[in-house]
Amino acid sequence: MDTLLSDHYVEDPKNHAQNLVKEALKTQSATIRNLRNFSGGPGALPESVLLQVQESILSVPEVGLSILGISHRSDWFAHVVEEAENNVRSLLNLSPDYHVLFLQGGATQQFSTIAMSLMGSSPSPAEYLLTGYWSGKSVADAQHIGAVRTVWSGENEHYARLPSDQELSFSPDAPYLHYISNETVEGMQFQRVLGLDSVPRICDMSSDFLSRPCEADRFSMIYAHAQKNLGPAGVTIVVMKKSLVQQCRSDLPRFLDYRTQIKAHSIFNTPPVFAIYVVLLITRWLMNEIGGLSNMNTLNVSKAALLYQTIDESDSFYRGRSSIEDRSLMNIAFNLQTPELEKLFLEESSQAGFSGLNGHRAIGGLRASLYNGVTLRAVEDLVDFMHQFQHQHSN
Numbered sequence: 001m002d003t004l005l006s007d008h009y010v011e012d013p014k015n016h017a018q019n020l021v022k023e024a025l026k027t028q029s030a031t032i033r034n035l036r037n038f039s040g041g042p043g044a045l046p047e048s049v050l051l052q053v054q055e056s057i058l059s060v061p062e063v064g065l066s067i068l069g070i071s072h073r074s075d076w077f078a079h080v081v082e083e084a085e086n087n088v089r090s091l092l093n094l095s096p097d098y099h100v101l102f103l104q105g106g107a108t109q110q111f112s113t114i115a116m117s118l119m120g121s122s123p124s125p126a127e128y129l130l131t132g133y134w135s136g137k138s139v140a141d142a143q144h145i146g147a148v149r150t151v152w153s154g155e156n157e158h159y160a161r162l163p164s165d166q167e168l169s170f171s172p173d174a175p176y177l178h179y180i181s182n183e184t185v186e187g188m189q190f191q192r193v194l195g196l197d198s199v200p201r202i203c204d205m206s207s208d209f210l211s212r213p214c215e216a217d218r219f220s221m222i223y224a225h226a227q228k229n230l231g232p233a234g235v236t237i238v239v240m241k242k243s244l245v246q247q248c249r250s251d252l253p254r255f256l257d258y259r260t261q262i263k264a265h266s267i268f269n270t271p272p273v274f275a276i277y278v279v280l281l282i283t284r285w286l287m288n289e290i291g292g293l294s295n296m297n298t299l300n301v302s303k304a305a306l307l308y309q310t311i312d313e314s315d316s317f318y319r320g321r322s323s324i325e326d327r328s329l330m331n332i333a334f335n336l337q338t339p340e341l342e343k344l345f346l347e348e349s350s351q352a353g354f355s356g357l358n359g360h361r362a363i364g365g366l367r368a369s370l371y372n373g374v375t376l377r378a379v380e381d382l383v384d385f386m387h388q389f390q391h392q393h394s395n
């Protein structure tokens with residue numbers, strides 16, 4: 001044992017050994033539960049990354065200090081930001097026309113900052129798609145700042161589907177178009193890029209960023225908080241085209257001005273050092289262990305296919321919430337015949353070691369989130385459980 005902790009705590013070597021075994025057992029059972037975490041976010045992270053995170057809490061190997069006590073002004077942390085940025089660039093195949101930022105305030109802060117920065121750049125209203133719970137929040141925050149035209153709304157249909165191209169008509173005069181690529185609550189995902197090439201396209205990809213290739217160069221701005229596919233809560237990645245930065249007004253508070261953050265390489269004030277470090281580890285994992293976004297997508301497609309197949313072949317025991325063609329690969333929202341049966345499903349699945357399967361509090365029901373860190377094995381286990389549950393509870 002060469003840990004520093006042992007130097008502090010070992011009095012009786014026999015006790016120490018017993019403690020280590022106890023700790024290992026605890027970790028093992030924690031690991032099993034972690035493998036069956038289907039939370040909507042913060043979501044499950046890959047085990048190999050969690051092990052590195054665990055080590056870094058005590059001491060980052062190349063620094064010899066805990067990640068929780070390393071200065072954001074150190075050269076090492078500047079390199080962390082630089083490597084994380086380069087990894088995002090390479091995963092997305094980004095041209096040098098883009099900035100990559102690591103910001104605070106979550107995706108919610110971006111709802112307002114985008115509107116404040118860009119609404120004045122044209123006399124026409126900004127255009128928004130209203131496709132679910134989170135785009136509803138983005139629209140409300142933008143309306144608080146200025147004029148919004150809702151290009152399409154799924155509200156009257158309870159956000160059960162996404163619009164077809166025929167239902168969408170965009171204005172060439174809008175300062176920007178904003179939409180959400182994956183509605184986390186309802187479990188719907190666009191499989192195409194929307195809008196006119198002549199109008200800046202801004203997309204909240206919080207719940208599917210780096211889960212698949214996304215034609216990043218067709219967007220003027222992409223943003224995503226980390227706590228689904230990229231790391232823990234606390235940091236939001238913003239990918240922004242240089243030409244869009246030029247259109248942003250420059251009289252906002254300095255903290256909210258994208259230029260400030262660009263100039264400071266995301267270290268204007270104390271950034272979430274830990275969260276950014278985990279994002280770096282995740283990007284390394286995506287590149288080195290998974291082999292890039294195309295491979296990640298293949299894996300995510302097979303995970304979702306397995307679960308949707310179980311739903312579709314259940315004789316309506318399980319009922320998918322959204323229209324089949326708009327189904328999300330990330331968030332699978334479904335229902336059972338009655339709320340009582342859903343409650344029982346949650347109880348029994350929890351006893352079987354699964355967690356995070358409750359639907360969002362806004363709509364209830366059930367939801368399995370299959371973010372990058374969720375393994376195919378975990379989905380196989382869930383599907384087995386669902387078959388057993390159906391067998392026991394169908395009349």
Ligand code: PMP
Binds near residue numbers: 106180182
């Ligand atoms: N956008 C989407 C698509 C989301 O799923 C969420 C939260 N789950 C948000 C925005 C809000 O993010 P935050 O809590 O980081 O502000």
